[in-house]
Amino acid sequence: MAIALWKLAMPDSYRSVRNQFGVGKSNVGAAVLQVANTVIDQLLSRVLTLGNVQTIVDGFNALGFPNCGGAIDGTHIPILALAHQGGQYVNRKGYFSMVLQALVGHKRCFTDISLGWPEKVHDARIFRDSGLFEQLQEGIYFPDQKITVRDVETPVVILGDPAYPSVP
Structure with missing residues (x-):
């Protein structure tokens, strides 16, 4: 979660985030994708709703x-x-x-x-x-x-x- 939030909040490259957290570059991409998909699955319907x-x-x-x-x-x-x-x-x-x-x-x-x-x-x-x-x-x-x-x-x-x- 921290990796994804850092990447989404900062204009850093995947390489920079990799170095910051000591993980592989592909792990940074996977973390961002996993958090983004979770946000879409869990929160999007609560934020975007037609309502009454x-x-x-x-x-x-x-x-x-x-x-x-x-x-x-x-x-x-x-x-x-x-x-x-x-x-x-x-x-x-x-x-x-x-x-x-x-x-x-x-x-x-x-x-x-x-x-x-x-x-x-x-x-x-x-x-x-x-x-x-x-x-x-x-x-x-x-x-x-x-x-x-x-x-x-x-x-x-x-x-x-x-x-x-x-x-x-």
């Missing part, structure tokens, strides 16, 4: 957005250069990053994320290739709840900038 959809819809309604189930956008997460694919991860501002797509509820809590895309991938593609899109298409992410706005039945919607397509 009606509470989210009601919260957005109070903010002036009727029948809204979330707001979505992407952001750049700075990363260290990837030797074999570095050019793909250089963003328009000149530093290495990957794209994080996030869906948040009315209290700005994450309800879904997709991470790892190179900077050059468009938001619409990230969305269409995400698990969120698949769940929305299958009708399992939001309930079949519609409201009538000016004689038009409207399902639960997600707010996003023009990069995100309107999908049924």
